[in-house]
Amino acid sequence: KRASAWRITAVLPYYCYARQDRKDKPRVPISAKLVADLLETAGASRALTLDLHAPQIQGYFDVPVDHLYGSPVLVEHFRHMKLPNLTVVSPDAGGVERARFFAKKLDAPLAIVDKRRVDVDVSEVMNLIGDVRRRSALIVDDIIDTAGTLVKTAEALAREGATQVYAACPHAVLSGPAVERIAKSIITEVVATDSVPLSEAGKKMGKIKVLSVADLLARGIRSIHEETSISELFI
Incomplete structure (x- = not known):
């Protein structure tokens, strides 16, 4: 971000705190939302992730999220x-x-x-x-x-x-x-x-x-940065 990168994509094979996606008890944090906010504040302009615990987590981001499946x-x-x-x-x-x-x-x-x-x-x-x-x-x-x-x-x-x-x-x-x-x-x-x-x-x-899901993630990264369709990688 400080080096004026045109785009920063956060690649997250495992999205930490994904199971804390809702407030199901008193005084329980929604940490999945906090992680999304931290990534955006740090400068991520897009996210690529794999098998989110709850697909709704994509809505916690204000930037595009590509959700792949293993x-x-x-x-x-x-x-x-x-x-x-x-x-x-x-x-x-x-x-x-x-x-x-x-x-x-x-x-x-x-x-x-x-x-x-x-x-x-x-x-x-x-x-x-x-x-x-x-x-x-x-x-x-x-x-x-x-x-x-x-x-x-x-x-x-x-x-x-x-x-x-x-x-x-x-x-x-x-x-x-x-x-x-x-x-x-x-x-x-x-x-x-x-x-x-x-x-x-x-x-x-x-x-x-x-x-290994390296090939799947690599194809996703290539599609994002070559600005081609990534939809064929979705289920």
């Missing part, structure tokens, strides 16, 4: 795997649209896990909507943080008769006990993109496969 990269990987009797599973109602995209592209049925908390101090009860008995299950989510929900979902699927459980997500944050939980779980493999660098513990664990 789903095609993940879908292509599982298409080549040719898992037998595959069912795509959304771990909650909010992720149904994302899971439906996978199910359509992989020509597989869709199942949904309904999470309910029976009381304040009583753990969640998971009910499955759909059939996974004697089938391979693919859990699709946008972020794996502590992996608590992921592991509980996998256990619920196993109880319902799933023969093997896989997981796919664009952002493998893997904070706290996540790596240990995945290592001890029944999950066969977690497939993620390299939007967040994988820790050494994650690399050594052996259950996590990382796919």
Whole structure:
């Protein structure tokens, strides 16, 4: 900005604080909006990001935002795997649209896990909507943080008769006990993109496969700076 750059594009493979996108409790900050304001104040005239937790975050910016998706990269990987009797599973109602995209592209049925908390101090009860008995299950989510929900979902699927459980997500944050939980779980493999660098513990664990989205982001950057259409990169 100080060097009089004509345009500054902020490339954000992982948009931090994206889950703090609304005020759902008293005195809770909307940090996703703050990050957008900070980027614009610093001089960003455009943003390029990948798999926002909530697409509405684009509205927090007063500059153009190009929102790309890593789903095609993940879908292509599982298409080549040719898992037998595959069912795509959304771990909650909010992720149904994302899971439906996978199910359509992989020509597989869709199942949904309904999470309910029976009381304040009583753990969640998971009910499955759909059939996974004697089938391979693919859990699709946008972020794996502590992996608590992921592991509980996998256990619920196993109880319902799933023969093997896989997981796919664009952002493998893997904070706290996540790596240990995945290592001890029944999950066969977690497939993620390299939007967040994988820790050494994650690399050594052996259950996590990382796919690159560098080509996708590079094509987006080229389209922006050559001022050509970027729409072909959108889902």
